[in-house]
Amino acid sequence: MCSFTVTNTNQDLEIGNIFSKRRGPDNTQVKKINGIQFLHNLLHITGTQTLQPFITEDVVCVFNGEIYNFNDFGNYNTDGECIIPLYKEFGLDFAKQLDGEFAICIVDFNRSSLIVINDTFATKPIWMGTNGTEWGIASYESSLSKCGLTQIEKLPGNNAWELDL
Numbered sequence: 001m002c003s004f005t006v007t008n009t010n011q012d013l014e015i016g017n018i019f020s021k022r023r024g025p026d027n028t029q030v031k032k033i034n035g036i037q038f039l040h041n042l043l044h045i046t047g048t049q050t051l052q053p054f055i056t057e058d059v060v061c062v063f064n065g066e067i068y069n070f071n072d073f074g075n076y077n078t079d080g081e082c083i084i085p086l087y088k089e090f091g092l093d094f095a096k097q098l099d100g101e102f103a104i105c106i107v108d109f110n111r112s113s114l115i116v117i118n119d120t121f122a123t124k125p126i127w128m129g130t131n132g133t134e135w136g137i138a139s140y141e142s143s144l145s146k147c148g149l150t151q152i153e154k155l156p157g158n159n160a161w162e163l164d165l
Helices: 079-097 141-146
Strands: 003-007 027-033 036-042 054-056 059-067 100-108 113-118 127-131 134-138 151-154 160-164
Touching: 003 059, 003 100, 003 141, 036 059, 054 079, 059 079, 079 100, 079 113, 079 160, 113 134, 127 141, 134 141, 141 151
Parallel strands: none
Antiparallel strands: 003 036, 003 134, 027 036, 054 059, 059 100, 100 113, 113 160, 127 134, 127 151
16 A cells, blocks of 8 residues: 655655555655645555545645545545545545545645544554654655654554644
């Protein structure tokens, strides 16, 4: 499956990508938007090969996993394209609409919010790290430690977190 790192640190994300890159050998994309870095390693499985992050207006999203029922929500080229429209329609409750296995990170710049959601069983790993005012969300613990984050924990399944940026 794919992997991602999202952080407000200024570290070079490629340095911490050594292990997580194996989870997404088809493409690696890094974008910096409003001081936040988004790294995504793609393992193409469903639909058209589509690079992440997904960006719609002031909402940016990366995800790891597979959404089985994405066609129920519209005519999307790939499963992850349904995430931002569902988030905009249902807010934090959007994940209740999803059938699949996933770890999702959304940054909503309009609301100054960081949103992290995973599936019921935490099938896809997701870690959170902090160090003072710096933070990061990633598929691998090592990606966060390479960003200089020290307080790192694996997030439990079946949860949604919303943090103020």
